[in-house]
Amino acid sequence: MSAESTRATTARSANPPGIDPLEWPTARIADVDEDAVRLLVHTFYGRIRDDDLLGPVFRQALEGRWDMHLEKMVAFWSSIVLGAKRYRGNVTQAHQPFGHLSGEHFSRWLALFFDTLDKLFEPQAAFAFAEPAIRIAESLQLNLFGWEYTLPPSQRALLDSIKQRRPARQHD
Numbered sequence: 203m204s205a206e207s208t209r210a211t212t213a214r215s216a217n218p219p220g221i222d223p224l225e226w227p228t229a230r231i232a233d234v235d236e237d238a239v240r241l242l243v244h245t246f247y248g249r250i251r252d253d254d255l256l257g258p259v260f261r262q263a264l265e266g267r268w269d270m271h272l273e274k275m276v277a278f279w280s281s282i283v284l285g286a287k288r289y290r291g292n293v294t295q296a297h298q299p300f301g302h303l304s305g306e307h308f309s310r311w312l313a314l315f316f317d318t319l320d321k322l323f324e325p326q327a328a329f330a331f332a333e334p335a336i337r338i339a340e341s342l343q344l345n346l347f348g349w350e351y352t353l354p355p356s357q358r359a360l361l362d363s364i365k366q367r368r369p370a371r372q373h374d
Contacts, residue, residue, distance in 0.1 A: 232324040309357040
């Protein structure tokens, strides 16, 4: 399945549109655009729904509101990666009601996110999402768990491995 046909399928399918993990595209996306952001969001949250740890948390929080959440996440990532300035909200406030989250939840979210990025995007494009995801995850955990909180070793190792894979920046 080509990236273009995957995007076309994603645009038409419902609940949630994305890639079946058994049908990952053979050609990874090099240039991030709105369609690529939408593909990432819908594929990633499809995986979240199926996850044993994260699925129940998200299903409870988003019951009846998945479509709205997915569109908000497309706007969020488009704003961060493409500079679209469409997201209106406060990330920290949005996560405050989830006091029952743990470092394990963040570790799993990050692992699924990075794995989805690796499967969909070329390294430079993937890192456009990975770098802000790392900063956001660290900031959210600091806000939710306090200054004394230490990242779980598995999460620290994951974040360090992602940072080490940062592609060389291309100069104009």
